[in-house]
Amino acid sequence: MDLANHPCFNAKMRGKYGRVHLPVAPRCNIQCNYCDRKYDCVNESRPGVTSAVLKPRQAMTYLDYVFEEVKNISVVGIAGPGDPFANPDETMETLRLVREKYPEIILCLATNGLGIGPYIDELSEMNVSHVTITLNAVDPEIGSQIYSFVRHGKRVLAPKAGFEVLLEKQLEAIIRLKEKNVTTKVNTIILPGINEDHIETVAEKMAELKVDILNCIPFFPNKGAKFADIPEPSKESVIQIRKKAAQHIPQMYHCKRCRADAVGILGEENGCQINEKLQECAQ
Ligand code: SF4
Numbered sequence: 305m306d307l308a309n310h311p312c313f314n315a316k317m318r319g320k321y322g323r324v325h326l327p328v329a330p331r332c333n334i335q336c337n338y339c340d341r342k343y344d345c346v347n348e349s350r351p352g353v354t355s356a357v358l359k360p361r362q363a364m365t366y367l368d369y370v371f372e373e374v375k376n377i378s379v380v381g382i383a384g385p386g387d388p389f390a391n392p393d394e395t396m397e398t399l400r401l402v403r404e405k406y407p408e409i410i411l412c413l414a415t416n417g418l419g420i421g422p423y424i425d426e427l428s429e430m431n432v433s434h435v436t437i438t439l440n441a442v443d444p445e446i447g448s449q450i451y452s453f454v455r456h457g458k459r460v461l462a463p464k465a466g467f468e469v470l471l472e473k474q475l476e477a478i479i480r481l482k483e484k485n486v487t488t489k490v491n492t493i494i495l496p497g498i499n500e501d502h503i504e505t506v507a508e509k510m511a512e513l514k515v516d517i518l519n520c521i522p523f524f525p526n527k528g529a530k531f532a533d534i535p536e537p538s539k540e541s542v543i544q545i546r547k548k549a550a551q552h553i554p555q556m557y558h559c560k561r562c563r564a565d566a567v568g569i570l571g572e573e574n575g576c577q578i579n580e581k582l583q584e585c586a587q
């Protein structure tokens with residue numbers, strides 16, 4: 305396994321190698337105000353529902369098929385459609401099964417970071433080499449505008465208390481992942497009028513924590529979400545925000561906001577036959 309062959313973390317590989325996302329994580333443990341649960345997780349997605357949700361064993365049947373049909377897949381990832389660690393049993397079982405059968409494949413995860421902490425040792429032992437955490441603010445005044453609630457254990461926390469817990473868990477997770485030498489990306493959604501002037505501060509903090517790469521993702525309005533009326537950021541403002549952030553930390557410029565069931569080369573649509581197989585495996 306050459307870790308440099310991850311098409312998201314290494315732009316040189318984006319046309320050469322593909323990834324497959326296994327949609328095994330339907331539930332979420334927070335409510336981002338830009339997310340409508342009818343859609344994929346904006347952690348790693350553009351609007352559009354995943355075609356199906358798979359159980360771990362179903363995901364393996366599907367994965368075997370994808371490897372037969374699609375060439376040059378270097379990465380197997382879990383990116384929703386909810387959060388992997390709001391579904392830790394499904395997520396961990398899937399990763400174990402994939403690692404057992406495909407010892408050479410790159411394993412990757414995208415999460416909001418709230419629940420990953422207790423699993424970091426085992427993830428590292430399984431050689432999950434790439435993790436993405438979506439972190440949108442490091443300031444409670446800003447962060448508490450972005451989340452409606454955070455579910456922490458059995459408690460559902462209101463925005464301010466919820467954001468404080470979320471941020472604490474995110475920062476702890478990043479520190480532990482870096483201690484374990486996991487390549488760590490942070491996704492930050494650019495939210496006009498909310499955090500757009502704060503992203504350089506996020507970039508500085510992430511650089512301090514030795515995060516490998518920052519992916520500033522332009523907000524995309526979801527009809528059913530609380531932030532449905534916030535406009536998309538202009539192309540020019542995205543360029544300027546990334547330019548400022550790049551003074552502190554390397555930037556990802558080629559993210560395609562993929563679906564939670566994306567397959568193949570970044571930016572290419574899943575074929576019908578892959579979607580049909582996904583739905584068949586889910587039954
Ligand atoms: Fe939606 Fe993802 Fe936020 Fe959960 S973490 S509310 S699935 S965007």
Ligand code: SF4
Pocket residue numbers: 311312323347348349558559560561562570
């Ligand atoms: Fe890669 Fe971005 Fe797609 Fe995630 S959403 S698989 S980082 S291109």
